């Protein structure tokens with residue numbers, strides 16, 4: 323187990339599933355651990371639980387609905403107000419939505435949460451991460467990216483949403499890898515690494531989003547054939563903390579080892595273009611971005 327005494331970690335979507343286990347393990351390793359949750363009561367309970375189980379009192383929370391970029395900005399400000407370093411950032415909050423829905427800011431909800439929030443939160447905290455180097459950024463993606471391709475005229479899946487939203491979900495997870503690779507390229511020489519991970523197929527709350535008969539069936543049989551959240555969190559924890567991956571960046575990990583993502587995820591021009599489009603959408607100036 324790595325020693326994270328004196329380090330600060332931030333984990334999004336840490337009130338459930340893979341993120342909750344990730345935050346718990348980082349707290350056990352001694353990191354001051356900050357979790358981002360959207361539900362104040364659930365976040366408070368999670369903080370207490372992690373404090374009790376880890377024996378680490380330095381567990382803190384920030385409340386934000388990360389599908390809204392205004393709240394991503396507030397979350398980053400709240401973090402910067404309280405902490406002067408960030409050693410480990412795990413962008414984990416995600417959803418698998420069966421129905422297409424637009425946020426009050428005008429973005430497709432799954433695209434906003436699964437991609438834009440990773441992009442904006444990371445960039446807003448990047449100065450703090452750089453001064454903490456060597457530091458690590460972990461973006462939780464998925465092998466659901468494999469059948470996906472990116473059409474810049476359909477980033478928000480107005481067309482081809484797919485059965486139960488799987489195509490749109492796969493696109494958002496492809497964006498996680500493209501973002502990670504472009505971020506790693508821009509961070510070259512800073513001793514800040516950025517990697518994406520696939521946790522496996524894990525019995526968590528994410529399958530609730532599938533909805534309908536499919537969601538009910540999957541929810542009922544999930545524990546029989548899926549990984550537990552404890553198993554599913556292992557690759558995130560490994561990439562966030564293990565000395566074995568020190569210095570490795572721009573990679574995609576599954577089962578605690580680097581694997582090749584899909585050809586679409588290796589498209590450098592698409593990665594750069596996605597970066598530029600995301601800067602414009604989030605109102606992040608090019609100056610502020612790496």
Ligand SMILES: NC(=O)c1ccc[n+]([C@@H]2O[C@H](COP(=O)([O-])OP(=O)(O)OC[C@H]3O[C@@H](n4cnc5c(N)ncnc54)[C@H](OP(=O)(O)O)[C@@H]3O)[C@@H](O)[C@H]2O)c1
Pocket residue numbers: 334335336337338339340341358359360361364386387388389414415416417435462463464465520521522523524525526527528529
């Ligand atoms: N489970 C799998 O099989 C699987 C496979 C591949 C990749 N992944 C990825 O793993 C990551 C974690 O998912 P999980 O399986 O652990 O799912 P989960 O149990 O549903 O947990 C998702 C977390 O994200 C939070 N969240 C959802 N919407 C949010 C919002 N608008 N603002 C802030 N937080 C929000 C949830 O908060 P609440 O507690 O309030 O709901 C929860 O803490 C996701 O990025 C997912 O794409 C999962």
